[in-house]
Amino acid sequence: MTATSIAPLPTTARPTKVVVIGGGVTGTITAWELARMGHQVTLLEARQVGSGSSSRSAACIRQQFSTPSTVRGMRYSVQFYDQWHALMGGAESPIRHNGYLFLKDYTADPEAVQATVAMQQEAGLTDVTWLTKEELDEQFPYIESTGLQGATWCPTDGFLFPHIVYNDSAEAARRNGVQVVQGAEVVEANHSNGRVASVITRDGNVFDGDIFVNAANAWAPRLSGICGGFALDIQTRRRYLYFMEGLRDESMGLAPDDVRNLPMTITPRGAYCRPESTHQLMMGWLHFTKPVEADFDDQDRIEPGFGHNAFSGYGMGLHKELSAFVPAVADMGNIHAVTAGYYADTADHNPLIGFDPIVANLLHVAGFSGHGLMHAPFSARIVACLIEAGHNIASINLPDLGSVDLKPYEVDREPARGEAMVI
Ligand SMILES: Cc1cc2nc3c(=O)[nH]c(=O)nc-3n(C[C@H](O)[C@H](O)[C@H](O)COP(=O)(O)OP(=O)(O)OC[C@H]3O[C@@H](n4cnc5c(N)ncnc54)[C@H](O)[C@@H]3O)c2cc1C
Incomplete structure (x- = not known):
């Protein structure tokens, strides 16, 4: 670059x-x-x-x-975030390149997925690839790939601070x-x-x-x-993030300290997780709730059914969805925290x-x-x-x-x- x-x-x-x-x-x-x-x-x-x-x-x-x-x-x-120090003078980098792994099951049209990857490559994103199920199993053995046809993978994606x-x-x-x-x-x-x-x-x-x-x-x-x-x-919608402790390298079959290098992983139904620290996982899920009125003092409110203690709540559904593809999540115990914020949707x-x-x-x-x-x-x-x-x-x-x-x-x-x- x-x-x-x-x-x-x-x-x-x-x-x-x-x-x-x-x-x-x-x-x-x-x-x-x-x-x-x-x-x-x-x-x-x-x-x-x-x-x-x-x-x-x-x-x-x-x-x-x-x-x-x-x-x-x-x-x-x-590229901008990669050059942060030169541009902004900041001492710490705001970006980590853990990559993004979009898991695809058999509801995805393989031709449409391949066409999107080809368009992205055409737009200069040469890092993006389609992984077959076999390649996925080899590169990401902690993923349960039953029912998946593969994944799209881009190692230069990641997350910010x-x-x-x-x-x-x-x-x-x-x-x-x-x-x-x-x-x-x-x-x-x-x-x-x-x-x-x-x-x-x-x-x-x-x-x-x-x-x-x-x-x-x-x-x-x-x-x-x-x-x-x-x-x-623009419609304002409340969105939630859930946090779990206890993600262990051993239960993922990973080398010590590798949990923190896990990619952002997205299930076919849009649930996602990424490491937040060495043993903590951040999780979220696409959902469309009814719009709310944006209020400076109401951003952190957790609506009924979205708390981390609600056994049958949304967080538990997310936990179940992720466990199906990242079995180590099932061994981690309970969600210990939830945060909220506004999406401004078009x-x-x-x-x-x-x-x-x-x-x-x-x-x-x-x-x-x-x-x-x-x-x-x-x-x-x-x-x-x-x-x-x-x-x-x-x-x-x-x-x-x-x-x-x-x-x-x-x-x-x-x-x-x-x-x-x-x-
Ligand atoms: C749970 C969750 C997960 C998300 N995940 C991602 C993600 O993975 N990747 C990603 O890129 N984005 C993500 N987003 C979205 C991202 O956080 C926002 O799109 C982004 O922060 C918007 O930045 P902004 O500066 O436009 O808005 P904000 O950070 O909301 O800033 C707008 C500011 O305007 C101020 N303001 C409002 N009205 C006035 C006024 N009348 N006068 C003066 N000031 C005013 C507010 O106080 C506020 O500070 C997520 C958001 C949430 C809630």
Whole structure:
């Protein structure tokens, strides 16, 4: 991998006063990206940096997507996170390359799976391969492969450490001159000639700007409303992560300390697990609950049936599903913890990135549908290119990675076939 794909965009000839609203991974990396181009940036965060979904995430990163633009974008993000120290100056790497293993049973159409792998390779992801059942048994002997026809495997996928991402990027943004204001919830906007002239925070402070970036994730539709913008098609759903202790190298047939190198493993029905530490497993499962109203103080609430003690609850169902494919999970005992956070879902599971169709100087970067951490460097790059253009554009060029079509991310698109690989 070359460093050139992360080469900074040229210094802008038109420095702009940009107000970025939302201090999660998206807002902090975007603020940094804009500042390094020479824009004058203020970042407003309602609570503290990282206090939204960014600190409640499974934090996995993959390049195995079904939308070619996203495959290229995630290759960019992986390279960006790999070069973290050079870019952000952070002491610790925010990424671990444990790989992603998507298990496929006989309900999967082999031709469709092969076509997706071929598309991903065509988009430059040469690391991804299809493993037959025999290859899967050989490479991952702790997987129970009865009923599986194989798996797709990409060793350069992995997971991130979100606290490193938002803390380092906020710090790097500050060093580049960004004014980072915490405890600054935007509650009102002033308009002039159909544009946002300034936003007002709950404590009465006024921030004016040329462009306002909505990086408020689950709160993005509300913020768009405050700014007089488009009704964003984003629904907030609560998602859970479960934790178990006692994963042992011996019971997996692994060498000492190898548990921590296990890949992110996804069952055919979308349940997933990855190591969280040497003996701890993090687990989650695709599910569609009814949408909720995003509330700063309600992010951690565990709804009835989702707690870790509920014997017949969702967590136990997840435990059972994973045990069928990773038998060592069955020996681990009980789930000891559960955490919750918001997914900001779009109908087709692609984000909304672009200028608002109604308010010309409002730019949305939200609706990541469970992919926002991995998306953040790519999102920031798109926002920077859009601000440079001054209007929506059809594509951007990622040096070495090729052209990326922005159509899948249009703010007012009709929900399309969309992203098929959703967990
Ligand atoms: C259980 C779970 C598992 C996940 N797993 C993954 C995964 O494996 N990989 C992955 O990439 N993603 C995953 N995600 C999704 C990922 O965490 C999010 O997409 C990502 O954190 C979004 O980052 P963000 O900066 O856009 O939003 P947030 O981190 O939510 O930041 C938005 C910020 O905006 C602030 N804000 C809101 N309204 C206002 C306002 N009016 N004024 C000022 N500030 C405001 C909020 O306080 C918040 O800090 C997961 C999420 C959950 C909950």
